Amino acid sequence: MRMINKLTTTIAFGAALMLAACTGEPPDAEAPAPGGAPTSTLDPASVAYFQQTVGDRVFFETDSTRLTQAGQQTLIRQAEWLAQNPGVNAVIEGHADERGTREYNLALGARRAEAARSYLAAQGVAASRLSTISYGKERPEALCSAESCWSENRRAVTVIAGAPTS
Secondary structure, X not given: OHHHHHHHHHHHHHHHHXXXXXXXXXXXXXXXXXXXXXXXXXXXXXXXXXXXXXXXXXXXXXXXXXXXXXXXXXXXXXXXXXXXXXXXXXXXXXXXXXXXXXXXXXXHHHHHHHHHHHHHHHOOOOHHHEEEEEEEOOOOOOOOOOHHHHHHHOEEEEEEEOOOOO
16 A cells, blocks of 8 residues: 555656646747857847847837937947848837827937937948838837836837848
8 A cells, every 4th residue: 555655646746747847938048058058049140039139129218319328238239240240231110109299209210210220330330231210109019108118119129131030
């Protein structure tokens, strides 16, 4: 009887471990391997790598086109990636939150896109590889009338053309 209880407990424990392993989140592709290096399976020249590892967007304060320190760091990484991938071009989209008129937000989005484009050009990216477009408040990332959403919508997004997708 004691052997059956031990066997039942062992089987139940093993089943619980297997179930826990199956219901967990998938491993993070960017998590460091045992040696400390990232284990990304993405092609470093791909759009997916650019979006997920380099970062494709910078954020702005309300009514501002001034690049934050974090935004500058993202743009520096973008410039380095663009230097390593000279066959691709980028369109920088300017966006604004929902407050203000359509015309005001289109103009603000254009200035934000231009701020990002100018910073990339100052980092050595050929201006001929960069273009801008403003969507103002027409393409929000987040939908709500609160600062949590507005802060996600005040952005410039660098969209890559001419690179593999993954």
